[in-house]
Amino acid sequence: MINDRYILPRYFNILEENGNAKYLQCKYIPVRFSKTENNKSLWEKHRSAIENTKLCDIIPEKSLLDLKIELASRIFRECCFCERRCRVDRNLESGNCGVKKPSIASEFLHFGEENILVPSYTIFFQGVHFIACFARTGI
């Protein structure tokens, strides 16, 4: 039988409030950037912020999460989230995945996932970038 804690120690720490989810930490990592900067400059700042993680006591004016949102918004306009790399502007059209603007198909407390995950708040989006010929739910 698997030792769940050995494999997923951070996950259990968060569940027991002995550690913070990564996305929360991300909000406390200060980053200085401007929306007018080019992609190369923003990616360099992103890598640097990840390599030299410094957490503030209060939420900074701009955080690593804000930088990630800016980078994601740029990818969204010339989409390469997946390796199909359609390069479409998703504000205007969908790529191979069929997703233009995200749409949530359903969301609920899921009890059918792995034991250590349930109940899991599962958020299903529409659209997928590849589909197996035997797929039931589109993955």
Add this chain to the structure above:
Amino acid sequence: MSKMIDTRKKQGAKNVNWVGGDPTPNLYYILKTLKFCRVNIPQIWNSNMYCSQETFEILNGIIDVYLTDFKYRNNECALRLSKVDNYIEIIKRNHKFAYENGEVIIRHLVIPNHIECCSKPVIKWVANNLSEVAFNIMSQYHPEYKAYNYKEISHPISKNKFNQIKKYVNDLGIQEL
């Protein structure tokens, strides 16, 4: 959506499980949601792992657990059954990235007649490269969608064959969920 995450945690949710289709095309929306979210709850990326390197760099620092799907062990099977190119190179790269930057649960669905070409080599690669992951080997394959057009996968997996794979997993010392 961020309010819903708060509500669902109060109702007992252990985690937020981003799934599709696939969550990859929706990353921008997910990040904007998390901007307004305050609750301490693990984020799970439930994906086929066909995302780009750029996506993975953005996920680093956001996702706590990668719940991945490792279907095939060669590009021919991936192209034939999922119509996708360069599957193996991308999936291996992304699994290594996930392993270095988060905690990982790998799912592998055993497909009939893909045991020697896919299941066993997938399991062996995981054992050799990602020793400390949880592995969920799944038997519930059922021919759906266009599967009847492919003779070798037009029936469920036999119990005997599935048990062989389970033994193979255990013999390699992989942590099975």
